[in-house]
Amino acid sequence: xxxxxxxxxxxxxxxxxxxxxxxxxxxxxxxxxxxxxxxxxxxxxxxxxxxxxxxxxxxxxxxxxxxxxxxxxxxxxxxxxxxxxxxxxxxxxxxxxxxxxxxxxxxxxxxxxxxxxxxxxxxxxxxxxxxxxxxxxxxxxxxxxxxxxxxxxxxxxxxxxxxxxxxxxxxxxxxxxxxxxxxxxxxxxxxxxxxxxxxxxxxxxxxxxxxxxxxxxxxxxxxxxxxxxxxxxxxxxxxx
Amino acid sequence: xxxxxxxxxxxxxxxxxxxxxxxxxxxxxxxxxxxxxxxxxxxxxxxxxxxxxxxxxxxxxxxxxxxxxxxxxxxxxxxxxxxxxxxxxxxxxxxxxxxxxxxxxxxxx
Amino acid sequence: xxxxxxxxxxxxxxxxxxxxxxxxxxxxxxxxxxxxxxxxxxxxxxxxxxxxxxxxxxxxxxxxxxxxxxxxxxxxxxxxxxxxxxxxxxxxxxxxxxxxxxxxxxxxxxxxxxxx
Numbered sequence: 165x166x167x168x169x170x171x172x173x174x175x176x177x178x179x180x181x182x183x184x185x186x187x188x189x190x191x192x193x194x195x196x197x198x199x200x201x202x203x204x205x206x207x208x209x210x211x212x213x214x215x216x217x218x219x220x221x222x223x224x225x226x227x228x229x230x231x232x233x234x235x236x237x238x239x240x241x242x243x244x245x246x247x248x249x250x251x252x253x254x255x256x257x258x259x260x261x262x263x264x265x266x267x268x269x270x271x272x273x274x275x276x277x278x279x280x281x282x283x284x285x286x287x288x289x290x291x292x293x294x295x296x297x298x299x300x301x302x303x304x305x306x307x308x309x310x311x312x313x314x315x316x317x318x319x320x321x322x323x324x325x326x327x328x329x330x331x332x333x334x335x336x337x338x339x340x341x342x343x344x345x346x347x348x349x350x351x352x353x354x355x356x357x358x359x360x361x362x363x364x365x366x367x368x369x370x371x372x373x374x375x376x377x378x379x380x381x382x383x384x385x386x387x388x389x390x391x392x393x394x395x396x397x398x399x400x401x402x403x404x
Numbered sequence: 405x406x407x408x409x410x411x412x413x414x415x416x417x418x419x420x421x422x423x424x425x426x427x428x429x430x431x432x433x434x435x436x437x438x439x440x441x442x443x444x445x446x447x448x449x450x451x452x453x454x455x456x457x458x459x460x461x462x463x464x465x466x467x468x469x470x471x472x473x474x475x476x477x478x479x480x481x482x483x484x485x486x487x488x489x490x491x492x493x494x495x496x497x498x499x500x501x502x503x504x505x506x507x508x509x510x511x512x513x
Numbered sequence: 514x515x516x517x518x519x520x521x522x523x524x525x526x527x528x529x530x531x532x533x534x535x536x537x538x539x540x541x542x543x544x545x546x547x548x549x550x551x552x553x554x555x556x557x558x559x560x561x562x563x564x565x566x567x568x569x570x571x572x573x574x575x576x577x578x579x580x581x582x583x584x585x586x587x588x589x590x591x592x593x594x595x596x597x598x599x600x601x602x603x604x605x606x607x608x609x610x611x612x613x614x615x616x617x618x619x620x621x622x623x624x625x626x627x628x629x
Contacts, residue, residue: 362405371524384602387597393407397407431624441561445558499545509551509552509554
């Protein structure tokens with residue numbers, strides 16, 4: 165006889181409710197498997213996002229028992245204590261439907277943090293020789309593997325409390341560019357992250373660092389940005 | 405929070421760290437010796453050193469605590485930014501005034 | 514409100530951040546009272562003395578022990594943040610946060626032994 169899981173899924177938009185489904189438990193089952201089972205065999209109207217199913221794209225991030233995680237990389241055995249599971253959409257983002265959130269605010273803040281490369285050379289210039297072992301490049305490389313899954317943003321209490329706060333992912337991307345010797349947009353970038361909602365809003369709770377599925381450390385990146393903005397401000401390069 | 409408030413808050417924190425350690429030592433000393441008001445005031449009255457020490461402490465904490473309170477109000481209450489700023493400034497001034505008054509109370513002869 | 518309280522909020526570092534904030538708030542509320550008490554010396558030494566004697570009662574002493582804890586934990590937690598923000602990243606933040614709480618408890622306990 166198969167054991168059954170009692171799975172609560174968020175249904176509806178911002179004003180919705182949890183509905184419970186019974187899902188047969190299988191070996192090596194992931195949370196994404198469970199959600200997929202509900203949609204295929206019980207309720208085809210369930211909306212959720214996934215893509216690769218193998219932990220490289222970040223699309224399947226949801227709130228599982230209160231924690232934002234990649235559902236394809238979360239084994240049921242690890243999270244369903246007593247055969248119960250609660251799955252909701254990522255926090256801190258508007259809910260489109262059921263388990264799918266609107267990632268637009270996340271990406272808008274990415275832009276507001278000047279998280280885009282500002283080139284200084286053209287195709288006619290010599291290629292920059294970037295040494296991989298300089299401190300700046302090491303710092304950038306340690307922070308560059310963000311795939312915008314939104315887990316850090318969903319985990320961050322400061323994002324929840326402060327609507328202006330750009331969030332860990334946007335600031336981490338800004339940090340990689342601040343450390344990129346080819347980039348020419350640093351003054352504007354530091355200015356963008358030095359005001360309300362900028363890097364100084366971070367309280368170093370470190371939920372981002374603890375939960376990042378790519379093992380990135382936004383807390384450290386943001387600490388670096390605090391130092392850089394402080395230096396720029398004291399030198400008069402940026403203003404409040 | 406912005407870079408300017410951040411710098412003031414962190415700088416006053418750094419300044420106060422050693423002051424706090426000394427103050428905790430003072431608390432322990434005063435309690436161990438069961439000091440009365442007379443005991444305390446005989447040490448502080450007319451002392452430039454205590455005036456400077458606690459005067460600096462009062463200035464630093466007025467800035468530090470008001471910025472901290474500002475953050476809490478901004479994040480945990482629905483007050484708008486202008487109200488939050490006003491509360492923080494008021495609190496900072498209140499601490500400075502009451503604090504300097506307290507320093508005067510124990511230092512002036 | 515979607516979902517119950519997030520489980521990551523039982524992380525040592527989240528608790529440390531909350532303790533830091535709450536201790537700061539408690540100290541901010543306490544400070545004006547502390548200044549007013551010291552200001553009694555403006556009236557007379559006797560006035561301050563009678564306040565100090567009032568504060569000898571056990572409940573007040575218990576509050577003072579709590580304040581010593583909050584004061585110390587706010588200092589040590591703050592130092593940890595200053596290190597994160599001004600020096601290269603070091604791992605072991607959970608251990609440092611727990612150490613800060615433990616040291617603060619020891620200091621508060623030492624104070625308790627003194628006053629009781």
